[in-house]
Amino acid sequence: MHSSTDSNQQWKARFGAMQAAIDELPGQFPAVQGCALVEVASGMVVHSVGSLLKGSALAEAASDYWRHYQRHSSFFEALGPLRYCVLMHAQQRITILPCSEAMVLVLVTRDGVAIDWASALQRAGEIGALLRTL
Secondary structure (H helix, E strand, O other): OOOHHHHHHHHHHHHHHHHHHHHHHHHHOOOEEEEEEEEOOOOOEEEEEOHHHHOOHHHHHHHHHHHHHHHOHHHHHHHOOOOOEEEEOOOEEEEEEEOOOOEEEEEEEEOOOOOOHHHHHHHHHHHHHHHHOO
């Protein structure tokens, strides 16, 4: 039988692996200036990296875009499921990638700097897989 201390240590290790995967994103994608894992329903930031997202207000607000899609998804059915959302602002982009049904990854990226979207989606899926171990 496992003790609760062992289970707690295992959970902490898995949570740390998820945090590390998020922390690595700016190094893996040169355009990424910050990123945050956000719980969709509440807008709560689980983990963030980068100065723009450290206060969490921007990431919380950005998750509203995803909630808007969820609330109005019936209008978009003919287009198929939303894979990711890119919002172009004058200075930077906000990209929202799903990690799971409950979590999204919010990226703040430099406009004009290319991103390998397939790789970014893959990384979000990997972070989602880490979330499912918690």
